Amino acid sequence: MIAEAGLAALWLGAALCALQLVAAAFAVVGKAELAGIVRPVAIAQAALTALAFGLLIWLFVKVDLSVALVFENDSSEKPFLYRFAATWGNHEGSMLMWVAILGVAGAAVALFERKLEERTLLATLGGQAVIGLGFYAFLLFASNPFARLYPVPPEGKGLNPLLQDPGLAFHPPTLYLGYVGLSVAFSFAIGALVTRDVGPAFARAMRPWVLGAWIFLTLGITAGSYWAYYELGWGGWWFWDPVENASLMPWLAATALLHSVTVLATRDGLRAWTLMLAVIAFSMSMVGTFLVRSGILTSVHAFAVDPRRGTFLLVLLFLYIGGALALFGARVGTVREGARFDPVSREAGLVANNLLLSAILGIVLVGTLYPLVLEASTGTKISVGPPYFDAAAGPLALIMVVIMAAGPLLRWRRDNLTPLLKRIAPATILALVVLIAVKLAAPGTSLLSLLGLALAAGLALASVAPLWRRNLLRTPLFVWGMVVAHLGIAVSLAGMACDSSFTVEKLVAARVGETVSIGPYAVTLDAIDPTFGPGWQALQATLLARRGDGDTLTLQPQARTYWAPPTDTSETAIHTAIDGQLYTVLGKQAADGRWQLRLWWKPFVTLIWAGGALVAIGGALALAGRLWRGRRKPAEAWA
């Protein structure tokens, strides 16, 4: 019954979505009779999809094996957390989560958006309904999560062991909130193009939504990176895997959008460009969804291969992106360009930031899609990996860091080069000092890492410079937000540079009792024992690590074997010290009885994720500042 109720809720939600579209369309062309129902319908639609999603969670938690999806991905042997999170650890469930978040995002706009002009708001909700309809159709016709199974099997197949991790409860929902949250920015742009209402008021209305989605994307990417780092046991934190790129591309576009929408809100500039970015940002989310969900790539993220689904998603992708770009092309001529600015000004800095982010986005997009297009058109198989992305995107990212350091020190509208150079002098000097110090201390450091460390130091100082001689208590929250977010980038960059240059790696075959030195640690293989847990058994190494005369640490990496479904994984054991991480992996037994151990000492690697968290906190501060300020002084144009 519950599965049927879920399916009924989905169909009803789809019908309401169609109604939302029709009512909004009528309201926008001037027939106001139906205008009053758009908001309630959007809210009811969201409630229905949320209900459907809730029912699917219920089926998973209760392990109702008469539902095919539950049988394929769930097992009553699993602990509660994995039965719960298994709901979205599969294709259909994750698409339902996608649609539910889309509905809820639309409902949030209907409930909370008060700044936007009414007609634009209705057009926005219409746009949200257009996106919704396509994905409802995808769910109902190509990915029904509630399909029944008969006869009912006695036990489920269980969740992919690589996904059996607390990360599954956090990473996909956060990332999806970011991905799908960008649909609001997309719909805002559609709404504004339909009603030709683009200006500072529109930008101020759109900004919190972009910020919100961007915060979740940042968190989702940071969490995903750390998850891959400790789960895969390869010692890396970013692999330039197409699936990772699929989450990075919307983030790059959303970051650019976040900055251009500020120019629009503050100075009424970059009108057309901001709309374009809003379209691109969500288009990248959809490209990402297509890459991950179509089965065109095989990874732990791609759950099922069904060519029908790929085609369906590709058609949706072309319809939405093509439609939005056509609307943009048709209407952009009537969007007047806003205020002018000087080549040396805050606006110019933000334009440079936008161009660089777009260029990096282009490079990632080319590297991700080129192998797919090449294989589809000529059958030639190539793989594009870290060497390409590092070589092409790395230099641009470093140039962007320079502009990031200078941008916040520039005045709006018009500034001069000399005072700017004076303002940025301390940061420049710090960067040079770090550059020389690192070059002397570690002559072997690669150029990219060397520049990364120097620029990170300079950027860190330059980011806090806007607080200089300011009353810190009276500094607006959104200025704090910018400072913290930029500082986060500096921290993360320092972590990346340290990891890529100073990491020590050792691969050894060790006898029990043997001691290996790695970085500042001496690691002794103390014992190898069998152990077991829910759904798996494992060989566990006990490693005793000692640093100088300090305390002895115990690390226990495992080689696990799961039986539902049958899979081997390796569980890393990581010790976090103040200045880095000791990362250990247990491998196979060599022929002579020795055990393979892979050990890394990674100085300051944690800064990478700490920086990501800072960026998200900065975003949250800015969002709180905007909302607070918006409430107090709704007409304020200053930012």
Added chain:
Amino acid sequence: MKAKNQRLTLALLAVLAIIAAALLALSALKDQAAYFYTPSDVARDHVEPGTAVRLGGMVEKGSLKRLPDGVTISFVVTDNAASVPVRFKGIVPALFREGSGVVADGKFDSAGRFAADTILAKHDERYMPPEVAGAMHKSESLKK
């Protein structure tokens, strides 16, 4: 500067940035993309030693050897028509075994031996890298 001129300048800058990025991307792609080879491809086309390539096929039965250092293995990748000797230092994936599909990233040395940096194999019962599946399929159709 008039508004129109400024818009034009911005548009030109954007176009320039896109072209520069595209050039950067293309040159990096040309240098850094790794092509996929089966052992038959290797036998037919000469692969320059030192070029990053991806080699896919099946681990030949009876070819897997563990070297005395305990962390290096050597094996032969075959597609039943040709074969390539491979050396790998590291921890192999759990389901890497003789007779099953494998994809190795790495370079050829001057002696025609393949030095693998990473090895992909079947992850579990349900997941197989597409290249492995493709290589298996090819070699199976050759058998017939």
